[in-house]
Amino acid sequence: MLKKHFLLLSILKTVVLLNNVLTNNMPPGPFPLPLIGNVLNIGFTDPLGSFQRRYGDVSTLYLGNNPCILLTGYESFKEAFVEQADIFTDRPYFPIIDKLSKGKGLIFSSGHMWHQQRRFALAALKYFGVGKKTLENSILQECRFLCDSIQLQTPFFLSQTRFHLVTDAVANIICGLVFGHRFEYDDHKFHLIQEYLDDVFQLPISNWGRLYNQFPTLMSMLPGKHQTAFASMSKLKPFLQEEIIKHKEERDPSNPRDYIDCYLDEIEKDSEAEFTEENLIYCVVDLFGAGTETTSNTLRWALLFMVKYPEVQEKVQSEIDQVIGQTRQPLMDDRTNLPYTYAVLHEIHVRQHYYLHASQNGQQGHDSRRTSHFEGHFIFGVMVLPLLKSILQDKNENSTPYEFNPAHFLDENGKFLKKDSFIPFSIGKRLYPGEQLARMELFLFFTSLMQCFTFLPLEGRTLSLKGTIGVSSGPEPFQIRAVPQ
Numbered sequence: 146m147l148k149k150h151f152l153l154l155s156i157l158k159t160v161v162l163l164n165n166v167l168t169n170n171m172p173p174g175p176f177p178l179p180l181i182g183n184v185l186n187i188g189f190t191d192p193l194g195s196f197q198r199r200y201g202d203v204s205t206l207y208l209g210n211n212p213c214i215l216l217t218g219y220e221s222f223k224e225a226f227v228e229q230a231d232i233f234t235d236r237p238y239f240p241i242i243d244k245l246s247k248g249k250g251l252i253f254s255s256g257h258m259w260h261q262q263r264r265f266a267l268a269a270l271k272y273f274g275v276g277k278k279t280l281e282n283s284i285l286q287e288c289r290f291l292c293d294s295i296q297l298q299t300p301f302f303l304s305q306t307r308f309h310l311v312t313d314a315v316a317n318i319i320c321g322l323v324f325g326h327r328f329e330y331d332d333h334k335f336h337l338i339q340e341y342l343d344d345v346f347q348l349p350i351s352n353w354g355r356l357y358n359q360f361p362t363l364m365s366m367l368p369g370k371h372q373t374a375f376a377s378m379s380k381l382k383p384f385l386q387e388e389i390i391k392h393k394e395e396r397d398p399s400n401p402r403d404y405i406d407c408y409l410d411e412i413e414k415d416s417e418a419e420f421t422e423e424n425l426i427y428c429v430v431d432l433f434g435a436g437t438e439t440t441s442n443t444l445r446w447a448l449l450f451m452v453k454y455p456e457v458q459e460k461v462q463s464e465i466d467q468v469i470g471q472t473r474q475p476l477m478d479d480r481t482n483l484p485y486t487y488a489v490l491h492e493i494h495v496r497q498h499y500y501l502h503a504s505q506n507g508q509q510g511h512d513s514r515r516t517s518h519f520e521g522h523f524i525f526g527v528m529v530l531p532l533l534k535s536i537l538q539d540k541n542e543n544s545t546p547y548e549f550n551p552a553h554f555l556d557e558n559g560k561f562l563k564k565d566s567f568i569p570f571s572i573g574k575r576l577y578p579g580e581q582l583a584r585m586e587l588f589l590f591f592t593s594l595m596q597c598f599t600f601l602p603l604e605g606r607t608l609s610l611k612g613t614i615g616v617s618s619g620p621e622p623f624q625i626r627a628v629p630q
């Protein structure tokens with residue numbers, strides 16, 4: 146019975162696919178095969194680079210039977226997400242996302258609901274000091290905890306995102322903003338929350354997630370990692386509910402302490418019932434999921450590159466020594482006087498995106514619900530995949546796009562060179578809402594680590610610059626030595 150159902154479904158999908166390919170005025174792309182689409186056209190070493198080379202900055206790629214518009218290049222990004230922002234802002238529908246978050250929260254919601262949640266998140270982040278001294282002080286406090294803990298660990302082990310000090314430190318910044326408190330690095334509950342979040346956030350970009358998107362009914366009956374992630378989401382909720390209950394008991398509405406307090410205020414005021422406790426849980430999950438792995442991965446890449454390029458590490462440290470010295474902590478105001486260090490951080494972002502795979506951008510697509518005339522093609526109801534990596538590695542932007550070279554962000558006088566096309570946080574209405582927060586975290590954590598330690602390889606070990614697949618790509622697990630300065 147199940148086999149018959151599957152066969153009928155496959156035939157139907159193939160007919161729809163052929164109809165789409167033959168009648169749509171879609172951008173160019175390779176001819177798709179039934180069920181698997183263009184999977185065979187995606188290269189292993191440079192998954193989607195070949196599409197850009199053969200078809201230009203706007204091409205069609207079939208993920209299974211579903212057509213997507215693949216965007217590469219800054220100009221096509223600008224046209225879609227800035228000039229036609231009203232059309233290309235919603236998220237596409239994925240069964241896996243629907244199952245995990247019911248289309249709620251911040252990252253995967255669309256329309257009025259997304260607009261409301263995003264407006265609120267931006268206001269809350271601003272209220273709690275993004276770009277202000279209060280937040281800077283709490284990040285600096287976390288930098289001290291991190292450096293003290295690294296001092297006790299040698300060699301310093303940097304595993305996958307789970308359970309390592311850098312992720313703990315970064316997660317604590319979100320904890321402060323959302324819960325109003327931090328966790329000790331050896332807190333079992335803290336690690337459980339991170340473990341569950343990791344399961345949930347890795348699922349949509351995993352093969353299990355892709356299978357679920359293709360065959361949701363079938364997959365919901367089968368065992369696999371998707372079931373672990375669903376269970377993790379269920380286990381995560383009571384932790385967050387416990388925090389919400391505590392906040393309800395202790396809060397003073399005239400003096401909100403954190404994101405949850407502000408959200409509870411909004412629930413009381415909201416007549417459209419879009420601000421609910423359930424939605425609060427999904428928003429908190431999104432803030433942790435989006436705000437922890439990304440920043441922690443960038444910092445782990447930063448340490449790895451410093452070990453791989455000791456001459457760059459030395460230059461960064463001597464700049465920090467000259468401008469800040471060893472007696473005080475780095476401050477955001479030091480940024481303008483540390484052009485080399487700042488350029489190194491930007492270059493690390495570019496390298497990190499080099500390792501981003503096609504699959505990771507898949508969940509950041511934008512849905513065009515209305516017909517639009519885009520680069521000479523009529524587009525309707527298809528997913529759009531922006532490939533950020535293509536912009537960051539554009540030969541016209543960076544003289545040596547495949548080399549780690551901080552000079553990409555320096556002018557001839559050694560001053561920091563700002564580039565419009567540097568958009569690791571994306572552009573348009575979906576631009577990452579806490580860009581300033583991430584910039585602050587990256588700068589303060591990186592300069593603090595460079596001020597306190599020299600990072601060296603372990604004798605006889607070769608460090609790999611290969612990236613892992615994740616929401617954002619991290620380096621493979623590695624061990625290094627941290628020698629106090």
Ligand code: HEM
Pocket residue numbers: 251252253263431432435436437439440443509569570571572574575576577578579582583
């Ligand atoms: C190195 C650090 C980070 C990078 C590179 C980064 C990058 C991105 C990118 C590329 C997007 C997708 C934008 C789009 O769909 O066009 C995004 C979305 C998002 N990020 Fe980040 N991010 C970082 C850190 C953070 C942090 C610390 C937070 C926590 C406040 C955060 C929260 C979010 C949220 C909530 C969204 C969804 C926005 C929406 O759909 O409206 N991110 N980020």
